[in-house]
Amino acid sequence: MADIQRLDHPIFTESIRCIRSALDADPARTPPAWATYTNLQQELVLRLIHSSGDLDVGRWVQWSPGACEIGLAALASGAPLLADTAMAAAAVAPMARRTFDNPVHTVLRWAPAQAEPGSTRTAAGMARALAELPPAVVLIGSAPTALEVMLKLVAAAAVPPPALVIGMPVGFVGVAESKQHLAQSDLAQIRLQGSRGGAGLAAAAVNALLRHAWLQRR
Numbered sequence: 001m002a003d004i005q006r007l008d009h010p011i012f013t014e015s016i017r018c019i020r021s022a023l024d025a026d027p028a029r030t031p032p033a034w035a036t037y038t039n040l041q042q043e044l045v046l047r048l049i050h051s052s053g054d055l056d057v058g059r060w061v062q063w064s065p066g067a068c069e070i071g072l073a074a075l076a077s078g079a080p081l082l083a084d085t086a087m088a089a090a091a092v093a094p095m096a097r098r099t100f101d102n103p104v105h106t107v108l109r110w111a112p113a114q115a116e117p118g119s120t121r122t123a124a125g126m127a128r129a130l131a132e133l134p135p136a137v138v139l140i141g142s143a144p145t146a147l148e149v150m151l152k153l154v155a156a157a158a159v160p161p162p163a164l165v166i167g168m169p170v171g172f173v174g175v176a177e178s179k180q181h182l183a184q185s186d187l188a189q190i191r192l193q194g195s196r197g198g199a200g201l202a203a204a205a206v207n208a209l210l211r212h213a214w215l216q217r218r
Helices: 002-007 010-025 039-052 067-076 086-098 121-132 144-155 175-183 199-215
Strands: 061-063 081-083 104-106 137-140 164-167 189-192
Touching: 002 199, 010 039, 039 061, 039 067, 039 199, 067 137, 067 164, 067 189, 067 199, 081 086, 081 121, 081 199, 086 104, 086 137, 086 199, 121 144, 137 144, 137 199, 144 164, 144 175, 164 175, 164 199, 175 189
Parallel strands: 081 104, 081 137, 137 164, 164 189
Antiparallel strands: 061 189
16 A cells, blocks of 8 residues: 555556546447456556546557567666657656656667757767666657657667657657558557657656556556
């Protein structure tokens, strides 16, 4: 109980109860395979709903086999968290501190002062960060270019593969395509299909994993 109180604000707990009640009352809003989801998968979807205010968002969540469990193991072993934006990093840092104290970085730490033509600072920073860090849990909530760069570098064996990719960039330019390319890769991944996403949702997925890993550590 002490661990739960340490990790969960009472308003969050009540919000999750309300979300479960709403989904029970309207099962059409749950993912098609909701009944077969593990407790962890359901917890992750509930946290995404809480962060987005959208009861339907779980219908767009997809993952590679064993992705959640791979993420748990990586986070419990202290894997760094690498975010594409300061907003995403700020959203996971408190939970990281309260649990396994995973290092939290943004790719802009490695970004050049100016991007080369046709690229972005975030994409350039991603390439440098992946080469320097041990295998990280990568959160992408804003920059599809960074996701594309990561996929190309891993495919070319130029950098080691990340431990887990949270692929949730938001928007209408190159976003759905980048997620489709992620889906076609062999990387462990949790992604939000289509144009939906954002820093808050990417961070929510990581926070759900951190919470679950911490509570099951004994």
